[in-house]
Amino acid sequence: MAMGRYFKNLNFSIGLALSTMVVVMALVSLFWTPYSPNTMDAHHRIEAPSLAHPLGTDQYGRDQLSRVMVGAVNSIIVGLMTVAIGMGAGIVLGLTSAWGGRLADEAIMRFSDLLFGFPAVLSAILITAVMGPSAVNAMLAIGIFYIPVFARLTRASALTIKGLDYISAARAAGQEEVAIIRRHVLPNILSPLIIQATVQFAVAILAEAGLSYLGLGTQPPHPSWGRMLNEAQTFMELAPWMAVFPGMAIAWTVLGFNLLGDGLRDILDPRLR
Numbered sequence: 001m002a003m004g005r006y007f008k009n010l011n012f013s014i015g016l017a018l019s020t021m022v023v024v025m026a027l028v029s030l031f032w033t034p035y036s037p038n039t040m041d042a043h044h045r046i047e048a049p050s051l052a053h054p055l056g057t058d059q060y061g062r063d064q065l066s067r068v069m070v071g072a073v074n075s076i077i078v079g080l081m082t083v084a085i086g087m088g089a090g091i092v093l094g095l096t097s098a099w100g101g102r103l104a105d106e107a108i109m110r111f112s113d114l115l116f117g118f119p120a121v122l123s124a125i126l127i128t129a130v131m132g133p134s135a136v137n138a139m140l141a142i143g144i145f146y147i148p149v150f151a152r153l154t155r156a157s158a159l160t161i162k163g164l165d166y167i168s169a170a171r172a173a174g175q176e177e178v179a180i181i182r183r184h185v186l187p188n189i190l191s192p193l194i195i196q197a198t199v200q201f202a203v204a205i206l207a208e209a210g211l212s213y214l215g216l217g218t219q220p221p222h223p224s225w226g227r228m229l230n231e232a233q234t235f236m237e238l239a240p241w242m243a244v245f246p247g248m249a250i251a252w253t254v255l256g257f258n259l260l261g262d263g264l265r266d267i268l269d270p271r272l273r
Contacts, residue, residue, distance in 0.1 A: 012263025018256025022249075026076050029069035037066040038221045046239045056241040058231065064242065067223040068249050074135065074224050075205045075253060081139045082204040083197050086146020091193070093147065094154025095181055098162060105155075112148035119145065121207070124216045135208075135224075138217040142207050146200055153196055157189035191268040195261055202257035209250050225250050 034054075041061030049056045055064035097108040118126070124141035131137050161167060162185075170180045211217035212226030220227065225246040232242035 009263045009266055011259045012267060015256050015259030015261070015263050018252060019260055022072055022253045022256060023076065025069050026072035029066075029073055033063075033066035033069050035063035035066045037062065037070045037223050039063075046235065046242075048239075049241055055245045056239065058228075058239075058242050059235060064228075064245055067228060068225070068245055071223040071225045071228065071246065071249065072253070074218055074222065075208065075250075078135065078139055078142070078208040079201040079204045079257075082142040082146060082208075083201050085140070085143025086200065087150045087193065087197055089147045090150025090152075091154050091186075093151040095158055095185070097151065097155045098158035099177060099181065108151065109155075112151050115144065115148045121211065121214075121216075124211050128216050133216045133219060135218040135222070138208055138211045141211075142204050146204075149200065150193065150196065153192055154189060157192055158185055161185060161188055195265045195268060198257055198261035198264055202254045202261070205257070206250065206254050 039062065041057070044053070044057050044061045046059055047053055047057040047061075053063050053065065055068060057063060058067070093108050093112075097105045100108075123145055124138050127137045127141050128134070158181075167180060167184060170184055175183075208217050209224070209226030209229070212224040213230045215230070218224035218227055228246040229243055229250075232239070232246070235242055
């Protein structure tokens with residue numbers, strides 16, 4: 001019955017279907033791809049889509065389908081790691097801000113404002129200037145940018161329920177503040193955090209693709225959708241499929257997780273039911 005309520009939501013159903021296809025493609029690529037994604041074949045350079053190469057080949061003769069499949073793994077890892085960084089640190093800071101008194105609240109919120117002043121791309125440029133361009137540094141930059149997003153959401157949600165009767169009753173029963181947060185606060189603020197995590201997952205994939213396009217993210221020869229777009233721009237007139245298919249993969253994935261987040265918001269937010 002509960003699952004039926006989820007699948008009655010059109011956004012959730014479409015988003016789940018699209019995102020599941022991307023995840024399945026990534027899992028399949030861990031065990032099988034039509035060709036090795038990094039194997040060059042000079043005899044089959046810039047070939048149009050065919051039965052042998054359904055998505056064509058690039059300027060080095062590498063199979064585009066294999067590279068798109070492996071690129072999905074990279075995108076999912078980036079999404080998971082950046083959301084984990086932002087959500088993990090953001091929840092701690094948000095709860096500390098809500099429960100730690102006025103001084104802690106003011107300090108954490110001003111720190112969040114400072115982080116908001118450095119967008120993900122600018123943070124990546126600063127980090128890679130010091131540590132060098134890599135996928136890890138790009139994930140770190142995007143994850144740091146997400147910390148204030150989750151911190152503010154956690155703080156707002158925690159403050160909403162902080163003064164409710166069942167929290168006062170838990171204090172009257174002699175429960176420690178840490179126990180109250182763990183047993184009563186966190187379970188009741190998870191819904192908006194899960195919704196936000198789903199949306200930020202899609203944004204992280206898009207941000208990583210942009211950073212890779214600029215040469216600040218995943219480095220060759222590892223496949224990345226953003227990097228594939230960067231390499232395809234020189235061959236747009238000669239081989240448009242080199243840009244079309246990785247671009248479609250990015251759009252498909254971002255759309256899927258955005259719809260999934262919108263669907264979860266409609267289902268889990270009682271004000272929207």
